Amino acid sequence: MVAGRSVSQRMQAGRQDEAVRGSGDGLADGPDAPHAGKMGWPDGLCQMLDVLCPMHLLIDQKGQIAHVGPTLQRLQTAAMPGRPFLDLFTVTRPRGIRLLADLWRAEGCTLRLMLRDGPGTAFKGCLVRSPSGMVLNLSFGISILDAVKDYALSSADFAPTDMTVEMLYLFEAKSAAMEESRKLNQRLRGAMVAAEEQALTDMLTGLANRRALDQRLSRLHQSREGFGLMHLDLDRFKAVNDTLGHAAGDHVLRHVASVLTEETRGGDTVARIGGDEFVLLFPALQDRAQLDGIAMRIIDRLGAPIPYGADICRIACSIGTVLSGDYAPGDRTRMMADADAALYRAKAAGRGCHRFFRT
Amino acid sequence: MHGLFNRAIQCFVTDTQGSDIWADVARGAGLDGAGLAAMLSEDPVVTRQVLDSAAHVMARPQAELLEDMGTYLVSHPNVGALRRLLRFGGEGFVDFLHSLDDLRDRARLAVADLELPQLELQEHAADRFSLRCLTGAPYRQDRAMTGFGHVMMGVLRGMADDYGALVVLDHAGHQAGAEVIEITLVERCFSTGRDFALGRRAG
Numbered sequence: 110m111v112a113g114r115s116v117s118q119r120m121q122a123g124r125q126d127e128a129v130r131g132s133g134d135g136l137a138d139g140p141d142a143p144h145a146g147k148m149g150w151p152d153g154l155c156q157m158l159d160v161l162c163p164m165h166l167l168i169d170q171k172g173q174i175a176h177v178g179p180t181l182q183r184l185q186t187a188a189m190p191g192r193p194f195l196d197l198f199t200v201t202r203p204r205g206i207r208l209l210a211d212l213w214r215a216e217g218c219t220l221r222l223m224l225r226d227g228p229g230t231a232f233k234g235c236l237v238r239s240p241s242g243m244v245l246n247l248s249f250g251i252s253i254l255d256a257v258k259d260y261a262l263s264s265a266d267f268a269p270t271d272m273t274v275e276m277l278y279l280f281e282a283k284s285a286a287m288e289e290s291r292k293l294n295q296r297l298r299g300a301m302v303a304a305e306e307q308a309l310t311d312m313l314t315g316l317a318n319r320r321a322l323d324q325r326l327s328r329l330h331q332s333r334e335g336f337g338l339m340h341l342d343l344d345r346f347k348a349v350n351d352t353l354g355h356a357a358g359d360h361v362l363r364h365v366a367s368v369l370t371e372e373t374r375g376g377d378t379v380a381r382i383g384g385d386e387f388v389l390l391f392p393a394l395q396d397r398a399q400l401d402g403i404a405m406r407i408i409d410r411l412g413a414p415i416p417y418g419a420d421i422c423r424i425a426c427s428i429g430t431v432l433s434g435d436y437a438p439g440d441r442t443r444m445m446a447d448a449d450a451a452l453y454r455a456k457a458a459g460r461g462c463h464r465f466f467r468t
Numbered sequence: 469m470h471g472l473f474n475r476a477i478q479c480f481v482t483d484t485q486g487s488d489i490w491a492d493v494a495r496g497a498g499l500d501g502a503g504l505a506a507m508l509s510e511d512p513v514v515t516r517q518v519l520d521s522a523a524h525v526m527a528r529p530q531a532e533l534l535e536d537m538g539t540y541l542v543s544h545p546n547v548g549a550l551r552r553l554l555r556f557g558g559e560g561f562v563d564f565l566h567s568l569d570d571l572r573d574r575a576r577l578a579v580a581d582l583e584l585p586q587l588e589l590q591e592h593a594a595d596r597f598s599l600r601c602l603t604g605a606p607y608r609q610d611r612a613m614t615g616f617g618h619v620m621m622g623v624l625r626g627m628a629d630d631y632g633a634l635v636v637l638d639h640a641g642h643q644a645g646a647e648v649i650e651i652t653l654v655e656r657c658f659s660t661g662r663d664f665a666l667g668r669r670a671g
Contacts, residue, residue, distance in 0.1 A: 262666055
């Protein structure tokens with residue numbers, strides 16, 4: 110610590126009542142109880158404290174350790190009795206305890222201490238004074254998790270009434286339960302992602318999504334049944350979103366979904382494949398006049414104002430249509446591309462138009 | 469029935485027999501497709517179905533399977549936490565046996581809604597004990613824990629090994645709502661046992 114005088118020298122200087130001390134002869138080195146008894150401690154005290162508080166210290170009037178509990182002694186290779194207490198330990202709280210006199214005044218306080226040499230293990234302590242000196246009981250407090258590792262302590266090192274082993278048990282049990290819970294969360298997350306990937310429904314509108322559309326298309330191709338395919342795109346939808354907000358946009362999309370569902374048959378497929386893009390499949394329907402009729406009804410209905418609270422949303426739509434009979438069986442890519450091209454032609458012709466790819 | 473029981477069976481089958489066998493067991497128990505959601509189910513019927521299916525797929529009596537699962541739970545490296553928690557029970561195998569009286573409460577400390585059967589150790593002589601697993605009425609109204617005695621047989625076998633003790637175990641059947649395991653301690657320190665330190669990383 111401080112250069113110059115050793116801690117023990119300072120302890121000697123701060124010693125307040127040298128006269129009170131016992132026989133005063135040279136201290137033996139053994140940690141045995143009779144030695145402490147000689148110094149004026151009550152008979153049998155050490156044996157009792159060894160069982161009840163295996164981490165206690167008896168400190169004599171001179172500040173030297175008279176006896177040490179078995180668990181505390183395990184933390185040091187050299188025997189502690191006979192050595193000045195403040196040479197072995199430093200008191201970190203309350204601050205300013207450097208001399209034996211300071212320690213005397215800390216009776217009953219919660220002390221924080223550390224071994225001067227050691228892996229930085231922290232102790233909690235409490236001391237009481239007795240005519241022969243002081244009794245200091247220590248515990249590891251929160252540093253127990255490191256201490257049991259650093260010193261390879263076992264349950265026999267703790268008093269039967271000590272909750273330390275229960276605390277360690279609880280710590281391990283908590284870690285194990287948390288770990289299992291973490292794994293479960295990971296598995297649930299994985300399952301959720303998988304479920305989303307397998308979902309066939311568009312969450313917002315309840316229509317089929319792109320994956321469902323792909324499945325329906327490949328089934329239609331396999332069955333070799335002719336069908337009509339419409340690609341529908343909303344006009345002015347972005348303006349609704351921008352001026353009235355996304356809630357209004359969502360409301361419009363749900364309205365569109367219900368119109369499309371009403372204007373199609375039960376076996377038809379209505380899919381939302383993008384923000385404001387829809388595809389409609391009409392199995393066994395390749396009649397141009399009928400398809401055009403459906404398209405025009407949809408265009409007509411979606412052109413009507415849509416009330417949203419106190420506001421009115423105005424959109425329109427354009428539709429491009431292809432017929433499966435015009436393509437080689439299974440040429441889905443080409444069909445979709447051509448439906449897209451027809452849609453662009455419809456848009457180019459002005460809002461609210463329907464075009465077939467092949468006229 | 470806590471989801472951890474189903475999870476324990478799944479880990480046991482997967483770690484000892486491989487995930488293909490587990491897939492067969494799950495299919496046999498009708499867990500197809502439901503997968504994780506079913507495994508989280510607290511319905512004891514699901515656990516029974518999984519056990520029946522496991523016994524069928526692995527072509528072994530269920531009692532034997534449960535005992536192996538008990539040993540697996542305390543000895544397999546993948547589930548080291550449980551073995552460590554049980555070793556907190558005491559310094560030697562006899563201390564450990566006595567600590568089983570507290571197992572139910574200790575388990576609840578770790579997982580609040582885990583309802584293990586109450587265990588009662590009776591000491592007949594210094595080397596003769598019986599462990600009563602209170603799995604049936606009047607101790608428990610559900611029958612979900614029937615067979616837990618066999619799991620405990622495996623746990624005791626595994627922990628005896630862990631402590632280095634030599635024991636003879638006998639499942640003495642059911643007596644008035646309890647499954648009774650007779651334990652004879654042949655040798656306290658038969659082998660050196662496995663290391664255990666309170667601190668996880670201590671050598």
